[in-house]
Amino acid sequence: MPTSTSDFHLKPALVAIAIGFAIWFIPTPEGVSSQGWLMLALFVATIAAIIGKVMPIGAISILAITLVAVSGVTSDNPGTAIRDALGSFNNPLIWLIAIAVIISRGLIKTGLGERIGYYFIAVFGKKTVGIGYGLALSELILAPVTPSNTARGGGIIHPIMLSIAKSYDSTPENGNTSKIGKYLALVNYHANPITSAMFITATAPNPLTVKLIADATGAAITLSWTTWALAMLLPGLVAIVLMPLVIYLMYPPEIKETPDAVNFARERLARLGKLTRDEGIMLGVFLVLLLFWADIPALIFGAAFKLNATTTAFLGLSILLVTGVLNWKDALTEKSAWDTLVWFGALVMMATQLNKLGVITWFSGTIESGIVSTGLPWPAATALLVLVFLYSHYFFASTTAHITAMMGAFLVVGLSLGAPPMAFVLMMAAASSIMMTLTHYATGTSPVIFGSNYVELGEWWKAGFVMSVVNLLIWVVVGGIWWKVLGYW
Numbered sequence: 001m002p003t004s005t006s007d008f009h010l011k012p013a014l015v016a017i018a019i020g021f022a023i024w025f026i027p028t029p030e031g032v033s034s035q036g037w038l039m040l041a042l043f044v045a046t047i048a049a050i051i052g053k054v055m056p057i058g059a060i061s062i063l064a065i066t067l068v069a070v071s072g073v074t075s076d077n078p079g080t081a082i083r084d085a086l087g088s089f090n091n092p093l094i095w096l097i098a099i100a101v102i103i104s105r106g107l108i109k110t111g112l113g114e115r116i117g118y119y120f121i122a123v124f125g126k127k128t129v130g131i132g133y134g135l136a137l138s139e140l141i142l143a144p145v146t147p148s149n150t151a152r153g154g155g156i157i158h159p160i161m162l163s164i165a166k167s168y169d170s171t172p173e174n175g176n177t178s179k180i181g182k183y184l185a186l187v188n189y190h191a192n193p194i195t196s197a198m199f200i201t202a203t204a205p206n207p208l209t210v211k212l213i214a215d216a217t218g219a220a221i222t223l224s225w226t227t228w229a230l231a232m233l234l235p236g237l238v239a240i241v242l243m244p245l246v247i248y249l250m251y252p253p254e255i256k257e258t259p260d261a262v263n264f265a266r267e268r269l270a271r272l273g274k275l276t277r278d279e280g281i282m283l284g285v286f287l288v289l290l291l292f293w294a295d296i297p298a299l300i301f302g303a304a305f306k307l308n309a310t311t312t313a314f315l316g317l318s319i320l321l322v323t324g325v326l327n328w329k330d331a332l333t334e335k336s337a338w339d340t341l342v343w344f345g346a347l348v349m350m351a352t353q354l355n356k357l358g359v360i361t362w363f364s365g366t367i368e369s370g371i372v373s374t375g376l377p378w379p380a381a382t383a384l385l386v387l388v389f390l391y392s393h394y395f396f397a398s399t400t401a402h403i404t405a406m407m408g409a410f411l412v413v414g415l416s417l418g419a420p421p422m423a424f425v426l427m428m429a430a431a432s433s434i435m436m437t438l439t440h441y442a443t444g445t446s447p448v449i450f451g452s453n454y455v456e457l458g459e460w461w462k463a464g465f466v467m468s469v470v471n472l473l474i475w476v477v478v479g480g481i482w483w484k485v486l487g488y489w
Contacts, residue, residue, distance in 0.1 A: 020045030
């Protein structure tokens with residue numbers, strides 16, 4: 001008899017269910033409808049299930065969609081209820097991320113991502129800190145078209161980092177990670193949150209942040225790909241420049257000079273050979289995506305050449321499918337894309353319904369009252385909001401769950417306190433990626449790199465906290481000045 005396997009974990013499921021019922025049975029606060037309170041109970045139970053890893057996030061999302069439809073929380077009409085539960089699947093931002101994840105598969109399949117990484121090592125690798133910059137710049141180049149930050153940092157850059165560390169015989173098994181491996185592993189990881197903050201398409205939760213910002217501002221602020229990239233450009237570049245140096249000061253590698261790394265990278269490039277046809281097409285699609293996402297054709301040739309960001313992603317994938325760089329089997333086997341489509345759609349739906357049913361307004365008003373009662377002026381009050389939002393990530397193992405649970409209400413409160421709208425929402429958007437630095441479970445990339453055992457747990461948490469402070473200061477100071485120059489406040 002074949003044995004069945006289940007992803008379901010009973011104990012955390014019971015905890016999530018208990019939390020949901022506990023909220024549901026609390027008397028509904030004044031100003032909140034019974035439907036809104038039930039939606040809140042379903043939402044919090046869903047977040048608890050995600051945090052507790054009751055099932056994979058996609059499976060939990062299917063259950064959430066089912067519960068919203070079956071409960072009739074949005075409508076007594078069954079037809080309307082299921083349409084509401086599935087309403088977010090026509091959101092272009094959701095499809096943007098899913099399609100971009102499939103496109104990023106081409107970077108791995110063709111070997112272009114590996115080639116880019118080794119190229120930067122060949123250029124900058126004469127010193128250990130130069131290898132660090134090579135890894136960071138490789139992250140930066142790949143970030144706009146790899147919305148899976150785990151695939152980018154853990155699937156493309158991490159194997160390159162491991163190859164270099166092992167070429168210097170710096171391995172956990174040999175007990176000499178301090179030679180070079182520990183430094184490279186930390187740089188490998190801490191480049192990931194920085195590049196994730198720089199582009200909407202650099203990590204899956206960013207479009208969710210865009211949606212929550214639009215909801216909080218009544219669509220007065222709808223961040224485009226170009227606006228986000230321009231706003232995050234200067235602080236992101238400064239962070240990329242400083243990060244390898246900060247890590248170097250904290251955990252200086254024993255090996256400082258690495259001329260062999262250049263030869264090693266050149267050997268790997270020689271093994272890859274000349275740029276292949278598929279790599280060339282992949283590179284061309286990469287450039288097409290960047291040009292249209294940045295609206296360059298529209299600026300040169302007029303509005304007729306302007307494409308929606310999601311339309312551009314579909315165009316890029318279509319080119320890869322027609323040319324055979326990717327085939328439909330590649331698209332079907334890119335499970336993370338379809339998984340993202342499901343969980344992202346479900347969470348956006350629940351967040352949207354909470355807003356429609358007035359729960360976000362009630363919750364943000366409660367937070368606002370508490371902050372106003374402290375008598376803090378708006379700069380201090382909004383700084384407190386950002387800090388609480390960022391460092392509460394110690395309690396989350398999912399950036400998506402964290403953003404879904406807290407971002408919407410915190411945005412509403414900050415804006416109501418008088419913060420400059422554009423500057424505040426950009427700071428919150430940056431914080432949603434900066435918070436990835438903190439722990440070894442902060443995002444999908446963390447366990448991949450931490451699991452290679454080059455960095456001890458205490459060292460990881462220390463580096464994470466220090467880099468969170470450094471990145472936060474960069475975005476507040478450099479970002480604040482940059483946004484002033486851009487006229488955002």
